[in-house]
Amino acid sequence: MRRALPAYVTVLCLLLLAPIVIVIVLAFSGPGYLQFPPRSYSLDWFIRFLGDPRWRESLWYSIVIGFIACIVATVVGFFAAYAFVRGSFAAKKLLLSLLLLPIIVPTVITSIAMYFVSVRLELVGNVLWIGICQAVIALPVVLLILLSALQGVDVNLERAALSLGASPVRLFVKVVIPLAAPGLISAALFAFLTSFDELIIALFLTGVRVQTLPVRIWNSLHMEIEPTIAAVSAFLIGVTGVVLLLDGLLRGRRASTMKTRR
């Protein structure tokens, strides 16, 4: 038993990482058919990915939509999280459960419902609208991160600012936002990632013209598995890696500032 558990955990961890490692390795394979381990290594598939204007266009849309979703979700989510942490009102938990609904309701239903409305409002393919729709999915993520970040901000710091004469706006700009900054950046990063990786809403709302990276991967998978997808997938994994890395650094900073406050 003593040795079985670590052995089991090791195997499972390898199984968890294997699919991701395999995709990354494949992305660097040489020309020819997808094979593992590859016979040779090259950057061909990345060159093909970034050389193809259609893939490049998808990348651009993914980034733009990701930014819109990130900004909308972070701003709206920050205010809501602040209200949850500092406000006193009835039915707090119920309201929170409502705001978390977007990750509970099957995304297919949400997407079809959004599509249903978007068609009538002629918003299908509208980049801004897609960003806002994905922001709804990112909102719960932002909210959960900021709830814990704002709970770490001592309420007396806010009281001190007010007693020293700060207006509510100054309180936010000079005290609350700087103190919540690590959490805010984390929230923004994960909001971007949520939108950047999101497939189903994009699938319904992007139409023919505007296709994000996940949508184009989906379409390709339905036809034939071309190796370029491995490169695109590796790229998406890379973005996840960067987000997790930045978040880890921020967490480190948050932890060290906490310590000094006892």
Next chain:
Amino acid sequence: MSETLLPPHGKGMLGARGALELIGLTKQYGDERVVDAVDAEIRPGEFFSLLGPSGSGKTTTLMMIAGFVAPDRGAIRLDGADLTHVPPQRRGLGMVFQNYAIFPHLDVFENVAFPLRARRVAKAELRRRVEATLALVRLERFATRYARELSGGQQQRVAIARAIVFRPSIVLMDEPLGALDKNLRYAMQVEIKELQQRLGMTVIYVTHDQEEAMNMSDRIAIMNQGRIEQLGPPGEIYERPRNAFVGRFLGEANLLDGTIEQIAGDEAALRTRDGVLLRARCRSPAITQRTASLFVRPEKLAFGDVPEADRGESNCVQGVVQRRAFLGSMIRTTVQIGPTTQLTVDQPNLMNGAGPQVGAPVVVSWAVAHTLTLPE
């Protein structure tokens, strides 16, 4: 340099600002009245303490004065102007928090400059005032440090500097020395008191430490269960508590339950449950019931009989030493004077801890003038 911190010209004489009135202040959470009809008038330039056990409502009262908690009933007036519904940022009161609440993302200079920036004070003036205030609390060399690089006492000084730099008429302090160790606490008490007198500011100070309150305050309000039990100068409250709670809370006290046998003038005779008859001063309207507590401070008690001539002015009882505690500067002796009655006697440690030993029969005596009857 300290004159820059005095009230600006034309605002009247030193100490003329900073009169605070609390009128029937009440706060209720659910069924519980945390603060119950608190009335107080705090005079300009006064060091005023709210003293009480935890949960007595002292912090909630302070939070209502600061504007962070809205009272359910009652009013707060500052120099005659109604403050009850003014938001905290427009009350202009300085506040020092229990955990200092120093902004961790700003250095010492910017922390102290914060209230001036909020008031859009011009650059040169701001620098001058921040530097003067930092000098006042002896932190001029620490302007570029952050809170995490300062000791507890230094953080405390930053908090004070920040609360006085904008010349508030009143400074509120919420257990500001709670986190410091004992020696530093005393040094800081002296420092805060000196600063307060030098600047002539009104301070409202919340603490649960009776020595701290007595050391610093001009007047103390003893709070219990949301009410002010007694309000007055430390000496008066210490010597003449209005009830048993106040007597017990502010310092050590002997409180013996008994029944009043007779009242003659300002003197009452009280029989303890063990049947010992003792005499005490009695402020006539306070005692109406037959049962009361006899109150005397342990340091007023002495061993040995009193001369025949003074008998009329003293209480004398016999007992056996039950326990002796060596407290350094004094010896605390517990004497059993009846089956259920004990007296505590504090003597200064004058001769290497000498005094009656456990088991020794003793006579304890004290002046009737130091003895009070208190309502239950």
Next chain:
Amino acid sequence: MRRRSTLLMLPALTMLAAVFLAPLVLFLAQTVIIDKDAPPFWPHVLSVIESRVMLRTILITNWISLLVTATALLLGYPVAYYLANRRGPRFTLVLFCVIVPYFTSIIVRTFSWMVILGRNGLINHLLQDLGLIDAPLPLLYNRTAVVIGMTYVLLPYMVLTLFAAMRSIDPNLLRAARGLGASGPMIFARIYLPLSLHGVVSGALIVFILAVGFFITPALMGGPSDVMVATLIERSVEIDLDWSTAAVMSLYLLAVTLVLYAVYYRVTDLRRLMGT
């Protein structure tokens, strides 16, 4: 100050109402307000839900979701236990292995399993190279593939939920049990398992909730007989253009999800939803 902070809820609530709730209501209203020659509400709903396709799909969906939940629980419990009782670099390493897939795009994770299980995929290649098989095995486009893919995607939710519950178990309780003379298996069965049970319930609920509404993985990795409800809904919109049938099926799926969410709401701190 208090009242004003409450007002800060408004942007989020407005956005949720306008972009999420309103479209849902309008879309689901299709079940009631259809064209003028539409069938009446209840018979229509019943006809959709009682149709053989739908009944079969519901059964399959529930079965697959149960399998995935059970598999994730069995695989995840030991890992969560390991995480809850380790500190230092090993803890970080194992957590890393759980977190990285968790935040990787679902489409990427599904693609990876397609590469591994595909006809010309990794496993078939390996087996052929080893001479164990002559012709490639049909590993993809069947129910096992769906269960493997979905378990892989949902396992991190289970591990993180269990971990959060286990971390709050006071280690002194276990020491006390040992001090009282309990054996290792007894401590686990009588102390640890009961105390981690609410984590098991929360983890199972959240995985099941996400599984019944799952779309991407079953759609890409399943065969013709592994169609799940979400896929059926998507098809009736995309292929049949039958909005009202899609709405009825969505209503069913939504009802199941919300009932389970209500249970989850009762047993769990919602802030643990993402396992953070």
